[in-house]
Amino acid sequence: MNYLRHVLDHLRKDLRLEWRSRDSLNGMLFFSLLVVVVFGLAFDPTSYPTVARQISGGILWVALLFASITALNQSWAREQRNNVLEAQRMAPSPASALFLGKAIANLLFVLVVEAVLAPIFIVFFNLHALGSIWLLALIMPLGTWALVVNGTFFAALGLRARNRELLLPLLLLPISLPALLAMVQATTGVLTGDLDPIQINTWIKQLLGYDIIFTTVCILLFETVLNAE
Amino acid sequence: MQTAETTRSSSTPPTDVADCIVLDSVSKLYGSFAALRNVTTSFCTGSCTVIFGENGAGKSTLLRVIAGLITPTRGTVTVFSGHPHQQRRRVAYMSHSPMLYDELTAMENLNYFSSLHRDGGCACVGNPEMALRAVGLDPKLNRPVGQYSQGMRQRTSLARVLQSDPEVLLLDEPFSNLDAASAKHMVELLADFRTWPVAPVNGVMGARTIVFTTHQSALAEPLADRTLTMRNGQIVESQPVETQISTSATEALG
Numbered sequence: 001m002n003y004l005r006h007v008l009d010h011l012r013k014d015l016r017l018e019w020r021s022r023d024s025l026n027g028m029l030f031f032s033l034l035v036v037v038v039f040g041l042a043f044d045p046t047s048y049p050t051v052a053r054q055i056s057g058g059i060l061w062v063a064l065l066f067a068s069i070t071a072l073n074q075s076w077a078r079e080q081r082n083n084v085l086e087a088q089r090m091a092p093s094p095a096s097a098l099f100l101g102k103a104i105a106n107l108l109f110v111l112v113v114e115a116v117l118a119p120i121f122i123v124f125f126n127l128h129a130l131g132s133i134w135l136l137a138l139i140m141p142l143g144t145w146a147l148v149v150n151g152t153f154f155a156a157l158g159l160r161a162r163n164r165e166l167l168l169p170l171l172l173l174p175i176s177l178p179a180l181l182a183m184v185q186a187t188t189g190v191l192t193g194d195l196d197p198i199q200i201n202t203w204i205k206q207l208l209g210y211d212i213i214f215t216t217v218c219i220l221l222f223e224t225v226l227n228a229e
Numbered sequence: 230m231q232t233a234e235t236t237r238s239s240s241t242p243p244t245d246v247a248d249c250i251v252l253d254s255v256s257k258l259y260g261s262f263a264a265l266r267n268v269t270t271s272f273c274t275g276s277c278t279v280i281f282g283e284n285g286a287g288k289s290t291l292l293r294v295i296a297g298l299i300t301p302t303r304g305t306v307t308v309f310s311g312h313p314h315q316q317r318r319r320v321a322y323m324s325h326s327p328m329l330y331d332e333l334t335a336m337e338n339l340n341y342f343s344s345l346h347r348d349g350g351c352a353c354v355g356n357p358e359m360a361l362r363a364v365g366l367d368p369k370l371n372r373p374v375g376q377y378s379q380g381m382r383q384r385t386s387l388a389r390v391l392q393s394d395p396e397v398l399l400l401d402e403p404f405s406n407l408d409a410a411s412a413k414h415m416v417e418l419l420a421d422f423r424t425w426p427v428a429p430v431n432g433v434m435g436a437r438t439i440v441f442t443t444h445q446s447a448l449a450e451p452l453a454d455r456t457l458t459m460r461n462g463q464i465v466e467s468q469p470v471e472t473q474i475s476t477s478a479t480e481a482l483g
Contacts, residue, residue, distance in 0.1 A: 081331065091317065
């Protein structure tokens with residue numbers, strides 16, 4: 001219970017900081033909208049609705065992946081600026097609570113971007129889902145968590161690296177491949193109706209398994225990463 | 230092992246005189262550069278030690294090793310007979326950077342850090358409002374710390390460490406960026422801090438221990454029981470300060 005309180009303290013602080021500056025949200029929104037508009041203009045989805053459905057899952061996740069990388073790269077910048085991270089290391093609060101608070105805050109920021117992006121995406125790609133659309137309510141948060149939990153962890157890992165802007169995508173993209181495969185397949189399956197619900201459920205279960213494994217690993221290793229010299 | 234020579238001031242409460250911090254043959258290497266070389270010293274519970282030395286002498290590294298923020302390459306550091314990491318509840322560290330979020334107000338910063346020290350149901354570790362008043366800042370000041378002057382940030386940072394009610398206070402250049410009046414106020418506050426009661430641990434009466442680095446010897450010596458001088462990562466001199474001087478920092482500063 002006390003652990004949960006510490007997570008909420010960190011989360012509240014991160015939400016307040018983002019509310020004051022809106023750095024992450026503005027950056028992510030601009031980037032993801034740009035990707036959607038450029039792809040929308042390039043593919044002419046109204047003339048080729050089937051092709052649009054087939055590629056839209058991939059485009060959506062590419063936009064979200066790159067947008068979240070821009071934000072995740074900066075997710076520990078505020079802690080680094082005035083050596084705040086050292087004050088956090090000196091505090092008796094568990095390091096993993098700091099990590100979870102930050103990861104949940106990042107999840108909420110990306111979900112806000114998704115909420116804004118979704119209607120624009122539907123309009124630009126002229127989408128009508130042929131599968132069970134409610135499954136997206138599971139796929140989107142699970143896929144987003146897979147990106148942010150690893151992204152938050154690797155951003156912390158790269159804090160002391162000279163080329164940390166480069167390091168995050170280099171580490172995050174290969175590690176996220178299984179999750180990306182599952183989320184793109186499941187999303188495309190819902191939009192095109194090509195996959196039956198059992199196949200989509202299999203992808204969702206794989207995504208869930210990925211999330212559980214990597215969240216556990218990140219929580220267990222975060223204190224070591226935080227105290228690394 | 231070298232023992233700390235400590236002259237206790239009359240204002241310090243009676244305590245167990247055991248060493249609360251012990252460094253045994255501690256070295257810290259960064260590649261081929263040795264920031265600390267074979268440092269062996271100890272700090273008595275309830276003492277106030279000031280560390281002098283030129284830039285790059287190893288003062289900050291020594292404090293960071295005691296704080297558990299960096300691990301020594303060789304040697305051992307014990308704080309209250311344990312690893313520094315195990316004593317986070319009892320040790321506070323203030324570096325020359327403020328360790329505060331620029332976007333938050335002083336009160337929001339202190340509330341946040343106070344919550345990190347919370348153990349159990351209540352956030353009663355310290356009182357952020359009282360801590361801010363103690364360092365001469367208005368808790369109602371509704372400006373983000375990023376807009377504060379360097380001196381105000383320094384004082385907010387001191388409030389941050391004081392509110393956690395530490396038994397060991399490690400301060401790295403606490404008087405830098407402060408004007409004469411603020412520095413004098415900080416010295417008085419630290420002298421007062423040493424008199425704050427400490428809850429007994431395992432039946433032993435505790436006391437407040439301060440270790441700090443500075444270049445301003447005139448400000449520091451009235452407060453100190455002992456001075457250490459560092460050069461090239463080594464302690465080259467360890468001297469007790471006369472009792473008459475250290476009796477009351479407030480008196481000495483007029």
